Amino acid sequence: MARILVIEDDSSLRQVLEMFLRKTGHEVVSASSAEEGLRFVGDNEFDLVLTDLKLGRQSGLDVLSRVKASAPECEVIVMTAYSTVETAIEAMRRGAFDYVGKPFKLDEISITIEKALERRALSLENIRLRRELSGRYRFDQIVGKTARMRQVFDTVARVAATRTSVLITGESGTGKELVARAIHFNSPRKDGPFVVVNCGAIPDTLMESEMFGHVRGAFTGAHTTRHGLLESAQGGTVFLDEIGEVSLPMQVKLLRFLQEHTIRLVGGTQEVKVDVRVVAATNKDLHQEVKAGRFREDLFYRLNVIRIHLPPLRERAEDIPYLAQHFVEKFCREIGREPLVIAPDVMERLKALRYPGNVRELENILEHAVTFGRGRTIEMDALPEHVRQTRLDTLSPLEDVTQVPEEGLDLEARLEDIERRILLNALRRAGGVRKDAATLLGITFRSMRYKLAKYGLGPPLEEE
Ligand SMILES: Nc1ncnc2c1ncn2[C@@H]1O[C@H](COP(=O)(O)OP(=O)(O)OP(=O)(O)O)[C@@H](O)[C@H]1O
Ligand SMILES: [Mg+2]
Structure with a gap:
C-alpha cells in the first residue's frame, strides 16, 4: 500500500x-x-x-x-x-x-x-x-555491519590513542591498508606523516639503506647522506606492508629499532632517536613462517602486541550490501553524479558471488557498474561480463571445492569454476599482465589467451 x-x-x-x-x-x-x-x-x-x-x-x-x-x-x-x-x-x-x-x-x-x-x-x-x-556501520572509511567488523572498529578506536605496535593480518584486498590509515588518522599523531613501506617491493640489497638511510660514502654510489623511510615518518606512523617478505638479517635490524626507538644510518656511527609508531601488515600466516624458520619469533611477538585480523569477505556476507552501497556512493560522487540505486537482482547476485580478491574485487565490480550504468538504477547489464556470466550454482566456497554433496555435482562445471578463479588470481598477482600470469601458471601465452577468452576475462585481444 x-x-x-x-x-x-x-x-x-x-x-x-x-x-x-x-x-x-x-x-x-x-x-x-x-x-x-x-x-x-x-x-x-x-x-x-x-x-x-x-x-x-x-x-x-x-x-x-x-x-x-x-x-x-x-x-x-x-x-x-x-x-x-x-x-x-x-x-x-x-x-x-x-x-x-x-x-x-x-x-x-x-x-x-x-x-x-x-x-x-x-x-x-x-x-x-x-x-x-553514515551511523554505526562505519568507522572512518571502513564499512562493516557484522560483529567481527565492528570489533575491528572497536580495536582501531582503542589502539589509535596509544603508540603500541599493531599487526594487521588478512587476505589480499580485505582492507589492511585502510585499517592502518584509520589507526594513524585517529591517533594523536594524525598531523604527522603516514609513511607506507612496501617491504615486498624493495630489493633486499637496498632494504637497509631505504629503511635506515645512509651516510655519504657508505657504499659506492652513496654520494650524499640520505635519510631513510623510518626517519621520514618522524612524529607519525610507518606502515610496514608485507612484513612477511623481509629477510632474516633485516628482521634483526627492525627488531632493534622496535626495542630502542633509535636507528643508525648505514655507514654511520651515531644513533638517531626516532619517534615513530609501527603498524605492520601481512597476508601470510606469520605463525607458520615462524615455525618454518623464515620469520623471527622475537620480532613476531614485538609486532603482534595488538593483532587485528580482517576476515575474508566470504565470512562476512552481510557486509556486502553496505559495502556495495558505500562504493556506489563513492564512485558517483567522484564523477559528480546522483547516487545510483542498486536493483534487487543485482544486489542478490553481489551477495551470492565469491570474492577471492575480497573487498577490492567488490569495489572494482561497482566501479565498473557505475561507469557503465545508464539511467538511475544499476541493472544487470552494467555488471562486468564475468560477473554476469558466472553461474551462481558453481560458486561454492573455495574450502569446499573438493567436497561432493549429497545431490552430486557437475564435474566439468566445478573444474571450470576452479580454473577461472586461478586465472583471476594469477592475473591479479601479475598486475594484469597476461604474459606474466601465464608464466606463473606454467602455461604458454597462447594458452593463457585462449583460456581468458573462454571465460570472458581480461582485456580485449588487441592489447599488449
Ligand atoms: N571495510 C571496508 N570498507 C570500505 N572499503 C574497504 C573496506 N575494506 C577494503 N576496502 C577497500 O578495498 C580496497 C582494498 O583495501 P586495502 O588496500 O586496504 O586491502 P589490503 O588488505 O591492503 O590488500 P593487499 O593485501 O592486496 O595489499 C581499498 O580500495 C579499500 O579502500
Ligand atoms: Mg595492502
Whole structure:
C-alpha cells in the first residue's frame, strides 16, 4: 500500500483515478489545482504524485519541481493531453519518473504506477542502507555491519590513542591498508606523516639503506647522506606492508629499532632517536613462517602486541550490501553524479558471488557498474561480463571445492569454476599482465589467451 496524491482539474478523470487506486489498495489524496495539491505536499509524505500537466495558473511542471525539491525520493508521473516531445523531455529532466499521454487506459497507467512504486521501494531500501552507513556501520572509511567488523572498529578506536605496535593480518584486498590509515588518522599523531613501506617491493640489497638511510660514502654510489623511510615518518606512523617478505638479517635490524626507538644510518656511527609508531601488515600466516624458520619469533611477538585480523569477505556476507552501497556512493560522487540505486537482482547476485580478491574485487565490480550504468538504477547489464556470466550454482566456497554433496555435482562445471578463479588470481598477482600470469601458471601465452577468452576475462585481444 502506498500513499498517492492525484492532482487533476478534470473532475471525472480525477474520480476515476481515485476509485481505481483505492481499489488497488492504495491510500489516495486528490486535489483539483496545483496550489491545493502543493498544500498537501507540504504536510504529508507521499510515495507518488500523479499530476496533470495543464492546471490553470501553475503547470504540472511547477508541481514536479516543488515536489522534487521538498521530497526528492517521491516519484512523480505527469499526465498530459498535450504531449509534445519538449514537455516530455522537460518533465524527465526535472526528475519525473515518466509521463503518460491522455487519453490513457487504466491498465496502461497502472503499469507505470507499479513501476514507479517499485522504484520508490528501492530508493527507500537504499536510503535505509545509506542512513545506517553514515551511523554505526562505519568507522572512518571502513564499512562493516557484522560483529567481527565492528570489533575491528572497536580495536582501531582503542589502539589509535596509544603508540603500541599493531599487526594487521588478512587476505589480499580485505582492507589492511585502510585499517592502518584509520589507526594513524585517529591517533594523536594524525598531523604527522603516514609513511607506507612496501617491504615486498624493495630489493633486499637496498632494504637497509631505504629503511635506515645512509651516510655519504657508505657504499659506492652513496654520494650524499640520505635519510631513510623510518626517519621520514618522524612524529607519525610507518606502515610496514608485507612484513612477511623481509629477510632474516633485516628482521634483526627492525627488531632493534622496535626495542630502542633509535636507528643508525648505514655507514654511520651515531644513533638517531626516532619517534615513530609501527603498524605492520601481512597476508601470510606469520605463525607458520615462524615455525618454518623464515620469520623471527622475537620480532613476531614485538609486532603482534595488538593483532587485528580482517576476515575474508566470504565470512562476512552481510557486509556486502553496505559495502556495495558505500562504493556506489563513492564512485558517483567522484564523477559528480546522483547516487545510483542498486536493483534487487543485482544486489542478490553481489551477495551470492565469491570474492577471492575480497573487498577490492567488490569495489572494482561497482566501479565498473557505475561507469557503465545508464539511467538511475544499476541493472544487470552494467555488471562486468564475468560477473554476469558466472553461474551462481558453481560458486561454492573455495574450502569446499573438493567436497561432493549429497545431490552430486557437475564435474566439468566445478573444474571450470576452479580454473577461472586461478586465472583471476594469477592475473591479479601479475598486475594484469597476461604474459606474466601465464608464466606463473606454467602455461604458454597462447594458452593463457585462449583460456581468458573462454571465460570472458581480461582485456580485449588487441592489447599488449
Ligand atoms: N571495510 C571496508 N570498507 C570500505 N572499503 C574497504 C573496506 N575494506 C577494503 N576496502 C577497500 O578495498 C580496497 C582494498 O583495501 P586495502 O588496500 O586496504 O586491502 P589490503 O588488505 O591492503 O590488500 P593487499 O593485501 O592486496 O595489499 C581499498 O580500495 C579499500 O579502500
Ligand atoms: Mg595492502
